[in-house]
Each structure stands twice: as structure tokens, then as C-alpha cells.
Amino acid sequence: xxxxxxxxxxxxxxxxxxxxxxxxxxxxxxxxxxxxxxxxxxxxxxxxxxxxxxxxxxxxxxxxxxxxxxxxxxxxxxxxx
Amino acid sequence: xxxxxxxxxxxxxxxxxxxxxxxxxxxxxxxxxxxxxxxxxxxxxxxxxxxxxxxxxxxxxxxxxxxxxxxxxxxxxxxxxxxxxxxxxxxxxxxxxxxxxxxxxxxxxxxxxxxxxxxxxxxxxxxxxxxxxxxxxxxxxxxxxxxxxxxxxxxxxxxxxxxxxxxxxxxxxxxxxxxxxxxxxxxxxxxxxxxxxxxxxxxxxxxxxxxxxxxxxxxxxxxxxxxxxxxxxxxxxxxxxxxxxxxxxxxxxxxxxxxxxxxxxxxxxxxxxxxxxxxxxxxxxxxxxxxxxxxxxxxxxxxxxxxxxxxxxxxxxxxxxxxxxxxxxxxxxxxxxxxxxxxxxxxxxxxxxxxxxxxxxxxxxxxxxxxxxxxxxxxxxxxxxxxxxxxxxxxxxxxxxxxxxxxxxxxxxxxxxxxxxxxxxxxxxxxxxxxxxxxxxxxxxxxxxxxxxxxxxxxxxxxxxxxxxxxxxxxxxxxxxxxxxxxxxxxxxxxxxxxxxxxxxxxxxxxxxxxxxxxxxxxxxxxxxxxxxxxxxxxxxxxxxxxxxxxxxxxxxxxxxxxxxxxxxxxxxxxxxxxxxxxxxxxxxxxxxxxxxxxxxxxxxxxxxxxxxxxxxxxxxxxxxxxxxxxxxxxxxxxxxxxxxxxxxxxxxxxxxxxxxxxxxxxxxxxxxxxxxxxxxxxxxxxxxxxxxxxxxxxxxxxxxxxxxxxxxxxxxxxx
Numbered sequence: 001x002x003x004x005x006x007x008x009x010x011x012x013x014x015x016x017x018x019x020x021x022x023x024x025x026x027x028x029x030x031x032x033x034x035x036x037x038x039x040x041x042x043x044x045x046x047x048x049x050x051x052x053x054x055x056x057x058x059x060x061x062x063x064x065x066x067x068x069x070x071x072x073x074x075x076x077x078x079x080x081x
Numbered sequence: 082x083x084x085x086x087x088x089x090x091x092x093x094x095x096x097x098x099x100x101x102x103x104x105x106x107x108x109x110x111x112x113x114x115x116x117x118x119x120x121x122x123x124x125x126x127x128x129x130x131x132x133x134x135x136x137x138x139x140x141x142x143x144x145x146x147x148x149x150x151x152x153x154x155x156x157x158x159x160x161x162x163x164x165x166x167x168x169x170x171x172x173x174x175x176x177x178x179x180x181x182x183x184x185x186x187x188x189x190x191x192x193x194x195x196x197x198x199x200x201x202x203x204x205x206x207x208x209x210x211x212x213x214x215x216x217x218x219x220x221x222x223x224x225x226x227x228x229x230x231x232x233x234x235x236x237x238x239x240x241x242x243x244x245x246x247x248x249x250x251x252x253x254x255x256x257x258x259x260x261x262x263x264x265x266x267x268x269x270x271x272x273x274x275x276x277x278x279x280x281x282x283x284x285x286x287x288x289x290x291x292x293x294x295x296x297x298x299x300x301x302x303x304x305x306x307x308x309x310x311x312x313x314x315x316x317x318x319x320x321x322x323x324x325x326x327x328x329x330x331x332x333x334x335x336x337x338x339x340x341x342x343x344x345x346x347x348x349x350x351x352x353x354x355x356x357x358x359x360x361x362x363x364x365x366x367x368x369x370x371x372x373x374x375x376x377x378x379x380x381x382x383x384x385x386x387x388x389x390x391x392x393x394x395x396x397x398x399x400x401x402x403x404x405x406x407x408x409x410x411x412x413x414x415x416x417x418x419x420x421x422x423x424x425x426x427x428x429x430x431x432x433x434x435x436x437x438x439x440x441x442x443x444x445x446x447x448x449x450x451x452x453x454x455x456x457x458x459x460x461x462x463x464x465x466x467x468x469x470x471x472x473x474x475x476x477x478x479x480x481x482x483x484x485x486x487x488x489x490x491x492x493x494x495x496x497x498x499x500x501x502x503x504x505x506x507x508x509x510x511x512x513x514x515x516x517x518x519x520x521x522x523x524x525x526x527x528x529x530x531x532x533x534x535x536x537x538x539x540x541x542x543x544x545x546x547x548x549x550x551x552x553x554x555x556x557x558x559x560x561x562x563x564x565x566x567x568x569x570x571x572x573x574x575x576x577x578x579x580x581x582x583x584x585x586x587x588x589x590x591x592x593x594x595x596x597x598x599x600x601x602x603x604x605x606x607x608x609x610x611x612x613x614x615x616x617x618x619x620x621x622x623x624x625x626x627x628x629x630x631x632x633x634x635x636x637x638x639x640x641x642x643x644x645x646x647x648x649x650x651x652x653x654x655x656x657x658x659x660x661x662x663x664x665x666x667x668x669x670x671x672x673x674x675x676x677x678x679x680x681x682x683x684x685x686x687x688x689x690x691x692x693x694x695x696x697x698x699x700x701x702x703x704x705x706x707x708x709x710x711x712x713x714x715x716x717x718x719x720x721x722x723x724x725x726x727x728x729x730x731x732x733x734x735x736x737x738x739x740x741x742x743x744x745x746x747x748x749x750x751x752x753x754x755x756x757x758x759x760x761x762x763x764x765x766x767x768x769x770x771x772x773x774x775x776x777x778x779x780x781x782x783x784x785x786x787x788x789x790x791x792x793x794x795x796x797x798x799x800x801x
Contacts, residue, residue: 022361026325026358026360027177029358029360029361030175030177030324030358030360030361030364031177031621032621033360033361033364033365034172034173034175034177034210034364035172035207035621035623036206036207036210036368038361038364038365038368039357039361039365040365041368046394047394047398047400049400050400050515051511051512051514051515051524052511052514052515052524052620054394054398054511054624058206058207058368059204059205059206059207060204060206060207060623060624061390061394061623061624061626062621062622062623062624063507063510063511063514063524063620063621063622063623063624064619064620064621065514065523065619065620065621067616067619068619068620068621
């Protein structure tokens with residue numbers, strides 16, 4: 001299985017992945033962690049057009065600005081590639 | 082399971098609930114008072130619950146020194162008074178935002194007798210994060226497990242007893258919108274507050290390495306007598322220090338700085354050993370802990386069906402349909418509001434509706450009647466004629482004219498409240514983010530700005546949902562560009578008086594709204610480039626599931642957002658009315674028969690050269706615009722008082738404004754200075770005289786030059 005790690009913002013709608021790392025300053029990293037985005041967390045991308053991105057994480061819908069979504073590194077699950 | 086259970090000794094699930102018998106009121110007993118805090122994430126029904134608990138009677142204010150809303154209410158049960166304090170809706174207690182600081186301080190410093198933590202049963206994982214943090218501070222917690230119906234729909238079955246055992250505190254299942262579970266909750270609150278039930282709470286196991294560090298720090302805190310000087314539990318201080326919580330670090334530093342040096346060392350070691358920042362690991366461990374609890378207590382019946390929320394979102398968030406639907410929703414909202422309030426555009430389609438609109442119905446019929454009644458009553462008891470005139474022409478006419486807009490504003494906020502409470506406003510923030518970034522704001526600023534169409538004051542208060550001061554400041558500066566209902570009402574009168582055909586009236590009104598939007602984008606971009614420069618803060622926003630709006634909450638919001646309007650009518654407008662009456666009825670020679678010789682005329686004539694370049698040199702217009710500094714809705718009424726005519730539309734005609742001058746006046750009125758109450762709100766929310774002055778100055782300049790541009794071009798092109 002090929003490991004495919006990319007920023008969350010690059011995932012297509014419907015793609016599922018696992019958070020590997022959040023590359024951001026302390027405040028933002030903690031804020032995201034407290035919203036449930038910690039390494040190892042599964043994430044599903046629901047909408048990803050031009051603007052912010054909509055994800056499902058820990059059973060809730062979360063909207064993230066593109067800037068933030070670029071800072072979350074995700075390993076994409078292999079199926080559906 | 083790592084969960085420690087003290088519930089084996091607690092029997093509330095079987096027998097304790099049979100408590101009601103004690104309620105037989107013993108009036109002679111002294112009243113006991115308990116303070117109960119209500120905490121929870123945003124969008125989990127906290128407002129609804131608070132409304133039920135307090136019976137809708139609540140005092141709203143600010144937390145001392147903070148621009149964070151504080152709600153308070155009470156309930157008498159038997160001989161006990163329960164005082165409820167609504168804590169701001171937060172996802173955690175980490176002191177990352179003002180709201181979190183406020184919530185945390187209250188729990189720690191005010192030591193409420195119990196904390197109700199409302200959680201969304203259909204979204205337990207996210208909600209229990211806050212629960213865990215509250216439980217680290219106090220174990221006098223009752224979990225109100227809300228939205229049981231929604232959870233069931235999603236195929237989530239929560240084992241209430243298991244959950245309660247795992248958390249070590251009582252859990253009460255609820256459907257707050259329908260009031261289900263409220264009685265049980267109140268009973269349980271009473272018992273916890275009175276100490277009849279002692280709850281064990283729960284301790285998260287953070288893993289060997291972190292627990293070791295926590296224990297070392299706790300030891301230092303206890304031995305150094307630091308813990309005893311602070312109002313927090315020692316274990317909590319230790320965890321927060323490891324997380325690098327600035328507030329707690331500061332407080333400990335005040336007492337002893339050795340500890341902090343030690344903690345820093347521990348943090349570095351842990352971080353190296355575990356391969357990530359300690360605060361992130363701690364957050365992660367909390368989530369792991371929650372996962373275990375949820376796994377133990379929650380049964381998912383089959384595969385979660387595709388929810389209604391998903392189905393609706395697929396359409397309203399669609400990349401092509403999203404924006405058109407949003408524009409459609411808000412256009413519809415405005416059409417409804419306008420039709421109810423000023424007849425337009427309904428009266429275009431159905432001429433028989435022309436006479437029906439709330440504003441004139443209340444304004445002319447009701448207040449006209451009151452004014453006549455007051456006048457004949459005063460005359461009949463032999464009151465002097467100046468008093469009769471002051472009361473009926475000054476006060477009742479002035480205050481009445483303003484009060485007649487109240488239903489307008491109320492309707493706007495009811496409709497916005499519905500959109501907000503059902504979950505669509507959060508989607509609007511998502512859809513509008515891309516658009517709003519162009520002028521330096523993020524999508525969350527959309528809702529506050531839209532509220533401005535009702536009234537600018539709640540719009541300014543609502544900017545509190547924005548994360549950074551920079552975003553708030555920009556949103557506040559821009560909010561005044563949005564024509565509120567008061568300005569709309571003033572526009573309608575001038576437009577109706579000056580522009581003959583219905584088509585031209587509609588076009589003029591529409592052009593004003595389009596202009597305001599264009600200026601919003603233009604001014605926003607300018608401010609953004611020239612002053613703020615930084616990017617607007619990034620969007621992090623939870624989209625709640627759609628649900629039926631709660632009438633209680635919608636009404637309460639509308640009342641809250643519009644009530645200052647009534648207060649304003651009773652204070653500022655009353656003052657303006659009396660002042661205007663005096664200024665126009667008296668002159669240097671005493672009582673005057675014609676306003677031409679009054680003080681008002683003198684003031685107006687002095688200032689009129691200033692406004693002549695924009696076509697508004699008539700002293701009557703100048704004086705009316707001056708009253709607009711206090712309240713925009715007072716402008717037409719002032720014109721009426723000055724002209725000595727009863728009907729403002731007549732007054733505008735008597736003054737003889739040409740269409741070009743009227744248009745210039747409309748633009749000027751739309752933009753120049755926020756009204757006095759809005760100005761007070763700007764000062765209150767920015768906390769800065771400098772920014773308040775900047776807001777006034779830029780608006781005055783913008784208004785003057787926009788009108789000047791229009792009037793000059795118009796004159797050159799030969800319009801009049």
C-alpha cells in the first residue's frame with residue numbers, strides 16, 4: 001500500500017483519510033485538537049470547492065478555511081484512489 | 082475501563098427521583114438560595130434550556146469588563162431559590178478565547194452549587210470534551226443529555242445509566258425544545274446543589290508519562306503551598322501548567338517561579354518522549370478517554386442512515402446552487418419583511434393592499450387616535466394650549482412615529498432568528514466566506530452584517546462571534562453602511578413624497594440598497610488594504626444539524642435584539658421630540674407663530690452653507706438632518722414639526738425638494754453618522770474612543786462626497 005500524505009485541502013469530496021500531523025502555531029494546533037482534530041483521527045471530506053472546506057470529524061460537521069486545511073496533513077485511505 | 086465509578090452507592094436512578102413529595106411548600110421556612118451555572122457547546126439547545134429553567138424571565142448584561150453576554154434568571158422551587166447563570170457557549174475551557182476565560186473563571190471563582198452541562202446526545206464525542214474539562218474543575222455537575230429524539234433518528238442509542246456511571250455524575254435525558262426532561266433535571270439540580278447527592282466525578286487517565294509529570298507537579302504545588310493560595314484543584318493546575326495555559330502560568334508565577342521552570346523542563350522532556358506538543362497530546366488523550374466512554378454507553382443501531390441534514394446540505398451547499406439559493410432565501414426574507422411593513426412590493430401586485438401596512442396602520446391609526454384623544458382630554462381639563470401642543474404634536478407624534486417601526490424591526494429579527502436557530506445561518510457563513518474575504522472579513526461576519534438590516538445595534542453586538550479583534554473592528558466599521566429599518570422608514574416617506582410613479586419609487590429604493598452593498602465592498606477593501614492589512618482570521622465553524630427552530634428562542638432573540646428600540650423611543654426620541662418642539666416654537670423673541678423666526682431656523686441658517694454644495698441648503702432640511710444625528714427615524718418627523726404640517730409626506734412636499742435634491746438627501750441620510758444609540762454601541766464594543774471617532778469621521782466624509790458627486794453630476798447633466 002502506498003502512503004499518500006497530503007494537506008487536507010487537497011482531498012476530493014468523498015475522500016477519507018487519517019490525520020497525521022497538524023503543522024501550525026501552538027494556538028491554532030490546540031484549537032484544532034480541541035475540536036477533535038488530533039493525529040490519528042479519521043476525517044471525511046464532504047465539500048471542497050473554492051472556498052472553505054467541509055469535513056466530517058468525530059461525528060460532526062466542521063468548516064475549515066482553506067488556510068487551516070492546508071496545515072492539516074492527512075494520509076488518504078487507499079481505496080477509491 | 083479506566084473509569085472510576087462511585088455510582089454503586091448512588092441510587093438516584095431507582096429511588097431518588099421520587100422526591101416530589103418534599104415540594105409541599107413550607108412557606109415559613111427561610112428561603113435557601115443556590116447558584117447554578119449552565120454550560121455547553123454552541124448549538125446544543127442551551128438557550129432553549131435556559132429559557133425553560135428560568136421561565137423566560139432573564140436579565141441580560143455583560144460579564145464585568147468583558148464584551149461577553151451574561152444571562153441570568155431564577156426559579157423558585159418550594160422554599161428554594163435557584164439562580165441560574167448562563168455561561169458562554171464554548172467547546173472547551175482552555176482560555177483560548179474570552180468566552181472560555183469567562184466560563185472557567187465563573188466555575189472556579191463563583192463556585193456555583195451545581196453546573197448543568199447540556200450536551201447533544203447525537204454528537205456526544207465533541208460535546209463530552211467540555212464535560213471532561215468541567216469535571217476536572219468540579220464534580221457538582223449534572224449532564225443534561227439533550228436532543229434524544231435527534232440521536233434516535235441518527236440510530237444512536239445512549240445508555241443513560243452507563244453514561245452516568247462512566248462520568249460519575251447524574252445524566253438526565255432531555256428533549257429541551259419540547260420541555261421533555263425539564264422537571265427531572267430541576268429535581269436533580271436541587272439534590273446536587275443541596276448536597277443530597279455527592280458525585281464522584283471522573284478522572285481522565287492521561288497515560289503513564291503524563292500522569293507521572295502531573296503527580297510531580299501536584300507535589301510541588303502542595304509542598305510549596307501554592308495550591309492552597311489558588312482557587313483551583315491542584316490536579317487541575319498541574320494539567321493546565323503542562324498544557325502551557327498562559328492564565329494559570331501567570332497566576333502561579335505570581336506566587337513562585339521555580340515551579341514554572343520545573344514545569345517547562347517536564348514539558349520539554351514529555352514532548353521529546355511522546356513526539357508532539359504536550360497540550361495536543363493531552364487533548365488527544367481526552368478524546369481517547371471520551372471514545373471509550375461513548376463506546377461503552379452508546380449503541381449504534383445499524384448503519385447511520387443518511388440524515389436529513391446531509392440531504393439538505395447536498396443541495397444548499399452545492400457549489401453551483403449554494404450562492405443562488407442563499408440570495409434567494411434572503412431576497413424572499415426581505416420581500417416578506419417589506420410587504421408586511423411598508424406594503425411594497427405587495428402593493429405593486431395588488432393595489433388593494435396599498436393601504437395595508439403595519440407601520441402606517443400603527444403610526445396613523447393608533448398614535449393618531451392617541452394624539453387626538455390626549456389633545457381633547459387636555460383641552461377639556463383646561464390645560465394651557467402650549468402644553469396641549471407639546472404633548473400631542475411633540476411627544477406623542479414623535480414617539481409614536483418611532484414606535485410604529487417597532488413591528489418592522491421585530492419581524493426582521495423573528496425571520497433572522499428562524500434562519501439562525503434552524504441551522505441555516507451557519508451554512509450562510511460557509512457559503513459567503515469566499516465572498517466576504519474579498520473585503521477583509523470571514524464568513525462568520527455575514528450574520529452580524531445581515532442583522533444590520535434590522536437595526537445596526539444588535540448587528541454590532543453580534544460581531545462578538547468573530548474571533549479576532551481585527552475582524553470585529555472591521556465588521557463594526559462596516560455595519561453602519563447597512564441601511565437599518567429606521568432609515569428604510571425615513572427613505573419611504575421621502576421617496577413617496579417626491580417621486581411620482583411607483584416604478585421610479587421602486588427604482589430609487591433599490592438603487593439605495595445596491596449602493597450600500599457596493600460601498601460595503603469598496604470601503605471594506607479600502608480599510609483592509611490601508612489600515613488592517615492582515616488577513617481576516619480563518620474560519621473554524623461547526624455546522625449544527627438542521628432542526629425545527631424553537632419558538633421560545635426565536636421570540637426571545639427578537640425581543641432582545643429589538644427592545645433597545647423601545648427604550649430609545651422612550652428616551653432619546655422623547656428628548657428629541659421635546660427639544661424640537663421647543664426649538665421650533667420659541668425664538669429670541671419668545672413664543673413664535675411661524676417656525677421661520679424660531680431658534681431652529683437660526684441654527685439651520687448658520688449651518689446651511691455647509692450643505693448647499695450637495696443641494697441641501699434649506700435650513701429646514703439642515704435642522705431635520707441634525708436630529709438624524711440622534712435618530713435617523715426622527716428626520717421625517719422633524720421635517721413635519723418644522724413645517725408645521727402633521728403628515729411627514731406633506732412636509733417633504735411643502736419644503737419642495739426636487740428629485741435630485743431628494744436623492745442627494747437619501748444618500749446623505751443613508752450614510753452620514755450612525756445614530757446616537759449605535760454610536761454608544763460602537764464605543765461599548767470597540768472599547769476605543771479613537772475607533773468611534775474614526776467610524777463617525779469616515780461615514781461623514783463618505784456621505785458628503787457621495788452626495789456631492791451625485792449632485793454635481795446630476796446638476797451638470799441638467800437634472801433638477
